[in-house]
Amino acid sequence: MKWQRWFIAFSLMLTLVLAPTVWGQTPSPTPTLPDTIPVVFDGQELFRIPPGNILTAQERANLITSRLEQVAQDETVPILIIQEDKKNQTNLRVGAQVVVTISNEDADTLGVSRSELAGKYEKTIAKALADYRSTRSPQKIIRGAIYAALATVGWFIFYELMVLLFGRTVRRLENKSEQDFPRLSLFNFDLFSPTRTKQLVLRILRRTHLVLGLAGLYFYLAFVFKQFVWTERFGVNLLIYVQETLAVTWQGLVNYLPNLINIAVTAIIVYYTLAFLQFIANRMEAGELRIPGFYQDWIKPTFRLMAFFTIALAFMIIIPFLPGFQSPAFQGVSIFIGLVISLGSTETVTNIVAGIILIYSRAFQLGNIVKIRETMGMVEEKSLLITRIRTPRNEVITLPNSMVLNSSITNFSTTSVHSPERPLFLNTTVTLGYDTPWQKIYQALTTAALRTKGILADPAPFVWQTALNDFPVSYNLNAATDQPQLIPFIYSDLHQHIQDCCNEVGIEIMSPGFMAVRDGNHTTIPEGHLPKDYQAPGMRISPLSRLFSNRSEH
Incomplete structure (x- = not known):
């Protein structure tokens, strides 16, 4: 079963990690005296012993421990300590076994009289022997086994109840709709969507289930180990480990409290500063607060920039109060992060600065039809780093803001949106020969413009003659539109109507090329501008003899 696997894993981990410190740990020592063991x-x-005349302090301590163990394990020997006073020493005997010999030098080293030291040792040894035998008595072992069994039953009941409660809670939350969970946000910044909030709550419940299970197992093991003399130190030290950890944590928290107060005060100031900025931004968006020269589309970017710099400033203030700020590891990581940012963010910083300039220069807005270099389309995204444009062919092109700032930007939407009385004019150029009257061409071109869907009748289309070339004349047709998003389609339709209208009135759309052979040819000046008696000149032919005479001369 699942609980068996992590029960065994937790037990092995606990044994491997804590056993060396537990078994090797002794109770809190008494104040150390010089040259004592x-x-x-x-x-x-039990007590400390100085070196003797023959044996060292360590040898004497080992000998006393060995004799005490022999006496304690022999149940036939009653725990009755007899003092045998002699001239220079006092022997403490249990049955026939002398366990400790106290000399005058021992008393002088420890700073007490020999009789007082003997009485102290007698009480300590009697209690230690009594405790040794009582903890190993059958009654104690049986009672410990009963307590351990009851604790085991209690653990299983606790585990099953926890599985039942958490299981039901998790299933109930899983069956709920995502719309039942709130959207977590901070000053219009979405931290968690309802879906993410649901996942977060479920994850916290599962982690809480695991932590409570491990904590219950930990204290269960500590209690069971305390019931038996062979593992009692293990259980005691498990509890001491938790107690000391909590004490160290609490002491660290108390010591850190001044810094924590500084951080809390800074966080409160930042919170209310951001709340005030949000209040101002909301009032400006609602039109209740106006600042001359401050445009509506600047409100959100300005709030975000101010919020960013406020949080960055608060972070700089808080960093010195963080735990481990002065440690070499923290400083090394800070230097490394700073180096990485400085080396890798040159282009990023350039794009961010360009993005800010584009925002406040108001070169274009979301939804505008723009042309940047060779890219034309609708602005779909405008951020600090990039600008995304969707072309009429439904292609999404991403442009770095640094490139956008360094390019010429043509905005086709600004005029038609913000100044309806001054609409956007589209233009196209047609080159036609001098032999066609310009009045006829003007009429054909303007008629073609008025037939085109998306072209406005007011203001009326008009034509400019932009160049008198060697062979053709350049006619530039200008027509107004209020639908810049349809520019490619309007141009296509306009060109179709230009062809139709020119064909209807007999205008051939060609750019003629002439060779100057004037004899016998009619002039290209329109007939309306020629004299009434104008006739095309005849061909002049030179005598053939003149041609042959020239050849004979050569």
């Missing part, structure tokens, strides 16, 4: 019996420090 503690006598440890059954994991407890």
Whole structure:
């Protein structure tokens, strides 16, 4: 089962990680005296012993521990300590076994009288032996086994109840619609959508289930280990480990409290500063607050920039109060991050600056029809880094803001949207020969414009003669429109109607080329401008003898 796997894994982890420190740890030592060694019996420090005349302090401590273990394990020997006072020493005997010998030098080293030291050792040894035997008695072991069994049953009940409660809660939340969960946002910045909020709540519940299960298992093991003398130190130290961890955490929190107050005050100031900026932005968007020269489309970008710089300033203020700010690791990471940003963000910073300039220069807005270099289409996205344009062919082209700023921008939407009385004029050029009257051409071109869908009748289309070339004349047709999003389609329709109208009135759309052979040819000046008696000149032919005479001379 699943619980068995993580139960075994947790137990093994606990044993491998904590066992070396638990088994090797001794109780809190008494104040250290010079040249003394503690006598440890059954994991407890009884007293400290100085070196003797023959044996070292460590050898004496080991010998006393060995004798105490022999006496404690022999149930036939009653725990009755007898003091045998001699001239220069006092022996403490249990049954026939002398366990400790106290000399005058020992008393002098420890700074007490020999009789007082003997009485202290006698009480300590009697209690240690009694505890040793009582903790290993059958009654104690049976009672510990009963408590362990009850704890095991309690653990399983706790685990099943936790699975039941969390399981029902998770299933109930999973069956709920995503619309039942709130959208988490901060000053119009969406932190979590309803879908993400639902996923976050479910994840927190599952992690809480896991943490509570591991915590219950931890304290269950500590309680069970305390019931048996062989593992009692393990259980005690598990509890001590939690206690010390909580104490260190609490002490660290208390010591960090002044810095935490500074961070909290800074956060509160930033919060209300952003709230005030949001209030001003909302009033300006609603038209309740106006600043001369401040355009409506500047409101959101300005608020976001001010919010960004406010948060950045707050972050700079808070950083010195963060834990570990002065540590070499924190400083090294900060230098590394700064180096990476400085080396890799040159182009990014350029694009951001260009994006800000484009916002406040108001070169174009979302939905405008623009032409940037060779790209023409509708502006779909305008951010600090890039501008996206959707072409009439439904292609989405992404342009870096630095390139956009350094290019000429033609905005076809600004005039028609903000100045309806001054609409956008489209123009196209047709080259026709001098032999066609310009009045006839003007009439054909303007008629073609008025037939075109999307061309306005007011103001009326008009024609400019932009160049008198060697062979043709350049006629530039100008027509107004209020639908810049249809420019490619209007141009296509306009060119079709120009062909139709020219064909209807007999105008041949060609750019003629002439060779100057005037003899016998009619002039290209329109007939309305020629004299009434004008006749095409005849051909002049030179005598053939003149041609042959020239050849004979050569």
